[in-house]
Amino acid sequence: xxxxxxxxxxxxxxxxxxxxxxxxxxxxxxxxxxxxxxxxxxxxxxxxxxxxxxxxxxxxxxxxxxxxxxxxxxxxxxxxxxxxxxxxxxxxxxxxxxxxxxxxxxxxxxxxxxxxxxxxxxxxxxxxxxxxxxxxxxxxxxxxxxxxxxxxxxxxxxxxxxxxxxxxxxxxxxxxxxxxxxxxxxxxxxxxxxxxxxxxxxxxxxxxxxxxxxxxxxxxxxxxxxxxxxxxxxxxxxxxxxxxxxxxxxxxxxxxxxxxxxxxxxxxxxxxxxxxxxxxxxxxxxxxxxxxxxxxxxxxxxxxxxxxxxxxxxxxxxxxxxxxxxx
Amino acid sequence: xxxxxxxxxxxxxxxxxxxxxxxxxxxxxxxxxxxxxxxxxxxxxxxxxxxxxxxxxxxxxxxxxxxxxxxxxxxxxxxxxxxxxxxxxxxxxxxxxxxxxxxxxxxxxxxxxxxxxxxxxxxxxxxxxxxxxxxxxxxxxxxxxxxxxxxxxxxxxxxxxxxxxxxxxxxxxxxxxxxxxxxxxxxxxxxxxxxxxxxxxxxxxxxxxxxxxxxxxxxxxxxxxxxxxxxxxxxxxxxxxxxxxxxxxxxxxxxxxxxxxxxxxxxxxxxxxxxxxxxxxxxxxxxxxxxxxxxxxxxxxxxxxxxxxxxxxxxxxx
Numbered sequence: 001x002x003x004x005x006x007x008x009x010x011x012x013x014x015x016x017x018x019x020x021x022x023x024x025x026x027x028x029x030x031x032x033x034x035x036x037x038x039x040x041x042x043x044x045x046x047x048x049x050x051x052x053x054x055x056x057x058x059x060x061x062x063x064x065x066x067x068x069x070x071x072x073x074x075x076x077x078x079x080x081x082x083x084x085x086x087x088x089x090x091x092x093x094x095x096x097x098x099x100x101x102x103x104x105x106x107x108x109x110x111x112x113x114x115x116x117x118x119x120x121x122x123x124x125x126x127x128x129x130x131x132x133x134x135x136x137x138x139x140x141x142x143x144x145x146x147x148x149x150x151x152x153x154x155x156x157x158x159x160x161x162x163x164x165x166x167x168x169x170x171x172x173x174x175x176x177x178x179x180x181x182x183x184x185x186x187x188x189x190x191x192x193x194x195x196x197x198x199x200x201x202x203x204x205x206x207x208x209x210x211x212x213x214x215x216x217x218x219x220x221x222x223x224x225x226x227x228x229x230x231x232x233x234x235x236x237x238x239x240x241x242x243x244x245x246x247x248x249x250x251x252x253x254x255x256x257x258x259x260x261x262x263x264x265x266x267x268x269x270x271x272x273x274x275x276x277x278x279x280x281x282x283x284x285x286x287x288x289x290x291x292x293x294x295x296x297x298x299x300x301x302x303x304x305x306x307x308x309x310x311x312x313x314x315x316x317x318x319x320x321x322x323x324x325x326x327x
Numbered sequence: 328x329x330x331x332x333x334x335x336x337x338x339x340x341x342x343x344x345x346x347x348x349x350x351x352x353x354x355x356x357x358x359x360x361x362x363x364x365x366x367x368x369x370x371x372x373x374x375x376x377x378x379x380x381x382x383x384x385x386x387x388x389x390x391x392x393x394x395x396x397x398x399x400x401x402x403x404x405x406x407x408x409x410x411x412x413x414x415x416x417x418x419x420x421x422x423x424x425x426x427x428x429x430x431x432x433x434x435x436x437x438x439x440x441x442x443x444x445x446x447x448x449x450x451x452x453x454x455x456x457x458x459x460x461x462x463x464x465x466x467x468x469x470x471x472x473x474x475x476x477x478x479x480x481x482x483x484x485x486x487x488x489x490x491x492x493x494x495x496x497x498x499x500x501x502x503x504x505x506x507x508x509x510x511x512x513x514x515x516x517x518x519x520x521x522x523x524x525x526x527x528x529x530x531x532x533x534x535x536x537x538x539x540x541x542x543x544x545x546x547x548x549x550x551x552x553x554x555x556x557x558x559x560x561x562x563x564x565x566x567x568x569x570x571x572x573x574x575x576x577x578x579x580x581x582x583x584x585x586x587x588x589x590x591x592x593x594x595x596x597x598x599x600x601x602x603x604x605x606x607x608x609x610x611x612x613x614x615x616x617x618x619x620x621x622x623x624x625x626x627x628x629x630x631x632x633x634x635x636x637x638x639x640x641x642x643x644x645x
Contacts, residue, residue: 046508047479160371161597189370189535191594194579198593216508219581246585260513262542264580267562270520271542273513277478 008177008210009035009058014072016053016234019065023282027053029234030072035178040204040211042221042242044257045231048278051214052102054231055180057082058212059099060089076178094121098171102183104163108155114141114166115151118173125174140169144199161192165199172203179204179211185220197224218261222246230254233279233289240315250317252294252325288320296325330397331358332496332529333382338391340377347603351377353553354391356627357546359497362523364530366544366561368537368576370598374553375533376420379499382531383415384408396496413443416490420502422482426474432485433470436460439492459488463518480511487518494526501533516543537580541565546633549573552601552609555627559634569636569645572610608638616644 016028028050035041043051056062058074060081074081076096081089101107109117118140119133128136138148144165146158155163164184171179184200185193201224204211213225221228221242228245230238230253238251249255256274276293279285285292291301300320308316319325336356342349352374359365367375381388384400393401400411419425426435436456446452460470463484474482483503490498500519504512520543523530534540540547541561548558549572557570568574575592594613601609607622608614614621618640625637638644 046510159597189598190537190579191370191575192597194581194591195593197581198591217581218509218583222583222585223581242585246583257509258583260510261583262513262516262538264538264541264565264577264582265584268542271513271517273517274510275514277480277511 006036007034008037008076010073010075011054011058012073012075014054014057014074015070016050016057016062016067017070018067020282025281026284027067027234027281028057029284031231031234031236032072033229033236033239035210035212037177037210038204038208039227040213040225042225042228043212043214043231044216044218044221044228046216046278048281049231050234051231052182053234055099055182055212055214058180059093059097060084060086061093061099091125094171094176095125095174096176097178097180098174098176099180100164100167100171100182100184103187104160104167105187107167108163110155113152113154114158118151118166118170121170121173136173137169140173141166143172143203144169145195161188161196164188164192164196168196168199168203172207175207175209177210179209180214181211182214183216184213186215186217193220200224218257230257233281233284235289235318237290237318238316240312244312244315248312248315250311250315250322250325251290251319252296253290255325256293288318296321298324329360331360331394332363332396333531334358334392334394334397335382336392336394338378338381338393339389340374340381340386341389344602350553350601350604352381352388353601353604355548355550355555357548357555357558359529359531359546361496361529362527363546364523364532364544366532366534366540366547367550368534368540368547369550370535372552372598372600373550374601375550376501378550379417379501379531379533383417383497383499384412385417413493414496415499416493416495416497417499417501418483418486418490418503421506422479422486423474423506425486426482428474431471431473432460432465432477433457435474435485436488436492439489443493455492456488459491460485462491462522463488478511479507480514483507483515484518487515487522491522491526495528497529497531499531499533502535503532504539505534505536512539519543537577549576552598552604554609555635555637556610557634557636557638558627559636563631563634567645569630569634569641570610570638571614571616571644616640 012032014028014031018025018027045051057069115134115137118137122128122133122136138151141151142148146165185196225242227241229236232253238254259272274293279289287302287304288306291297298321306318306320308318309322310316311322338355340352342351369375380386382393395411433456436459437452440452440455465484504515532543544561547561547564549556551572557573575594578592596613606624608625611617611621620639627635627637629635
C-alpha cells in the first residue's frame with residue numbers, strides 16, 4: 001500500500017492481546033487507519049473497547065506481560081515503530097510522539113516540582129543546559145495559562161484543571177509531531193473542560209500538530225475533531241470525517257450511541273439505550289461482534305467476519321447489512 | 328395542598344478547617360413533592376454531595392431544618408432516626424466502592440430486608456430479593472455473583488435494588504450515572520424514570536451533567552460554592568436561564584450538533600473555595616458582569632413562578 005506524503009502515522013492491522021491467567025483477552029483485533037499532518041482523529045467507544053490500548057501500542061508503553069502485540073505495523077516516517085529497539089523508542093517518546101494521560105492527578109510525580117518535570121524531557125531530547133531548560137519550562141507554563149513563577153511549586157499546590165495544563169505543557173515541551181490525548185478532560189468540570197479544549201485547539205493550529213483524541217464524549221468529538229473512528233470490541237466499526245459520522249452515521253452501534261445521549265436542546269421523553277453490554281473480550285461472539293446487541297441483526301451477521309463497506313467516499317463501515325440500516 | 332416529601336429550610340453545613348471556616352453548604356431551601364425529581368447541578372466542590380448526605384442524615388447539619396413528609400427530622404436520634412432512614416435511601420456515585428466486595432449480589436439486597444423485620448422466613452426474604460432484582464433487571468445467572476464479577480452498569484442496578492428494599496419515599500441519587508458509558512447510562516436513566524412512575528418516589532438527583540439533568544428532572548437547582556444561585560422548572564431553565572453562572576455552565580457543554588459552532592462564554596479562572604467567603608456573591612470573582620453591588624449579600628428572588636435567582640443585576644444583564 002502506498003502511503004501519501006502528508007500521512008504522518010499509518011497503523012496497519014494492529015492486533016494486541018492480554019494474557020490473563022489461562023484466558024486470552026482480545027483487546028485490539030486488526031485496526032488500521034492513517035493520520036494526516038494537522039489532522040485530529042477521535043477514537044470513540046465504550047470502556048474496554050480498546051481505545052487506550054491502541055494509543056499505548058503506538059508509544060510502545062504497554063506492559064509486557066500481560067500485553068502482547070501480536071501483529072501489525074505502526075509506520076511513522078517510513079519506519080515501523082513496532083520493529084524498533086527500545087533505545088530508539090526512547091528518542092521518539094516525548095520528542096516525536098507525546099501523550100496526555102487521562103488522570104492528571106496520577107500522571108505527575110508528586111515529589112518533583114512542575115518546572116523540573118517539564119524540563120525533564122527537554123534535558124533528555126535537546127542539548128539545553130538546566131537553566132535554559134527551566135527558562136523554557138516557564139515559557140511553556142505561561143503558554144498554557146499558568147504564571148511562570150509557579151514553576152518551583154509541587155503538583156499538590158495546583159488544582160485539577162491546572163495539573164492537566166501542566167501535563168499538556170509537558171507533552172508539548174519538545175513540539176511533538178503527534179499528540180496522543182487519552183481522555184484529557186474527562187476528570188475535569190465542564191467550565192474547565194471548555195478552557196482546556198480551547199487551549200488544545202489553539203496550540204494544535206499554531207504548531208500544525210496531528211492529534212489522536214481518545215474520548216467517549218461525542219460532544220467533545222464534535223467540537224474538536226476532523227475525523228472519527230468508532231471502536232467496538234477492538235475493531236474500528238465505522239470511520240469517516242466528522243460530518244459524515246455525525247450527520248449520516250451508518251453503523252448500528254454508532255447510531256445507538258447517538259440515540260443514548262440525553263439531549264441538551266430538546267425535550268426527550270425516553271432515551272433509547274443500546275440493549276445489553278460489551279461482549280466478553282476473552283470470548284467474542286462469532287460473526288459481527290455487535291450482533292447480539294444489534295436491532296438490525298440478520299442471519300448472515302451471526303457467522304463469518306464482516307468486511308468494510310464504503311458507504312460514501314472516505315466513509316467506511318464494518319457491517320454486513322449497511323443497506324438495511326436506517327437512521 | 329399536599330405535604331412535600333422533603334422540605335429543607337435554610338440548611339447549612341460549616342466545617343472548621345485550619346484556615347478558618349469552610350461554608351460547604353450555606354443556606355439552601357427547597358421542597359420536593361411525590362413523584363418529582365429535583366436536579367442539583369454544579370461543579371465539584373460546590374457542596375451538592377454534602378447537601379444530599381445531610382438530608383438523609385449521614386452527616387449532621389450546622390443549622391437549618393429538614394422535614395420528611397412534614398415531620399422535622401433534623402435532630403431525631405435512635406429508633407426514630409432509623410425509622411426516618413427507612414423512608415430515605417441513597418444511590419452512590421461509584422458502583423465499585425459502594426457495594427461490599429464480600430457479599431454476593433443477592434445478599435447485598437437481602438441485608439436491608441433482614442433489618443426491616445418485615446419478613447419471617449428465609450423463603451420470604453429470597454422471594455422479595457428476587458422480586459426487587461427482577462424489577463431492576465439483574466439476570467438470574469448474576470444473582471449469586473460477587474461485585475467484582477460485574478461491570479459498572481450491573482453493579483449500579485444492584486445498588487438501586489438495595490435502595491428500593493425499604494420501599495422509600497425519597498432517594499438521593501449522587502451522580503449515579505457519571506461513572507458509566509453513554510449506552511449503559513441511558514439504560515440506568517430509563518430504569519430510574521420507570522421506577523419513579525411505578526412507585527412515586529421523590530428523587531434528588533445530583534450531577535454535573537446538564538444533559539442528564541434535563542432528561543430526568545422536573546426542577547433544577549444550580550449551586551455555586553455552597554449557595555443556590557438559581558432554581559427553576561427544567562423547561563424554564565433551559566429556555567431562559569438568568570444567572571450568569573448558569574449561562575456559562577450551559578454554554579460550556581460541548582454539543583453534538585456540528586452544524587452550529589459553539590458560542591462559549593469563557594469563564595475566568597477556576598472555582599475558588601468556600602473557606603472564609605466574603606459576604607457578597609461568591610461567583611463575582613469569575614463573573615463577567617460583576618460590579619461593586621455584587622460584594623453585598625445576594626438575596627434569592629422569585630422572578631417568575633417557581634423561578635428563583637440570586638443575582639442583583641439580573642434585570643440589567645438579561
